[in-house]
Amino acid sequence: MKQNFRKHLRPLAVLAAAALLLTGCKGVTEEEKTARENGIALLESGDYEGALDQFEALIQDADRVTDFEVDILKYRAEAEYGLKDYEAAAHTYDILSQIDKERAEYGYFAALSLAKAGDSAGAWEKLEQGRALDEDGTAPGFAEAMTAVGEAYLDSGDQERADAVYTELIQSGKAGTSVYNRLAMAEIKAGDYETALSYCETGLALSDRTAVRELKFNQAVCFEHLGQYQKALELFQAYTEEFGSDEAAEHEIAFLKTR
Secondary structure, X not given: OOOOOOXXXXXXXXXXXXXXXXXXXXXXXXHHHHHHHHHHHHHHHOOHHHHHHHHHHHHOOOOOOEHHHHHHHHHHHHHHHHOOOHHHHHHHXXXXXXXXXXXXXXXXXXXXXXXXXXXXXXXXXXXXXHHXXXXXXXXXXXXXXXXXXXXXXXXXXXXXXXXXXXXXXXXXXXXXXXXXXXXXXXXXXXXXXXXXHHHHXXXXXXXXXXXXXXXXHHHHHHHHHOOOHHHHHHHHHHHHHHHOOOHHHHHHHHHHOOO
8 A cells, every 4th residue: 555645735724723613513415424434434444545535525625624524634644544654644633633622632643643653752742742631541542652652762772761651551551462572572682581571471461462473472582592492492383383484483493493
């Protein structure tokens, strides 16, 4: 799927000014409702480009911001995110935060988008905006944003800030398997295999299955580096039985069979 880096048809300033004219859904035609449903269907099928075309056509000619248009902008942000046009998605969430009532989720989803774009500083700023409206971290997007911001800090080499974000997320009880996998990878890189192994085991005990494959691979890696070759071999073999063979696992198995 190609990425869409088109210019926005309606700039932030225009929509922000139009927020004074925010009204209900009165006046929405059957044609517009049908176009919206078509856009949603395209979005759900993975045709993000087609969905974005539908949603932008619905908002480009509007002279005021209605509840219907706010709804369309939310879907537009999803389509942009699906296209991996993360900066565009963050921009759309900025628009929503100005034209709609204050919602923590807009800050969180903007933070998630910017983190995916590699902008850890911008992502942190948006994350803080969301948290200012969500003291208990219950708004949609909190865990996803925290996870992505931590990953962005790790990718930029800022282990200290990543640890702070992940520690808070773990304390909130909302850390998923991907968090523990990234922490395990960081400890493997640092050579602390015992700590990495503890992260793997904690992550594997969760009901969340998002990063189980990665955790099981890294668990086997930890045992290998700890000199427990037979255990590592058993885990890599179990890994290939569960997830299928791949080059990295087969390489490790071949090596361990010589130990």
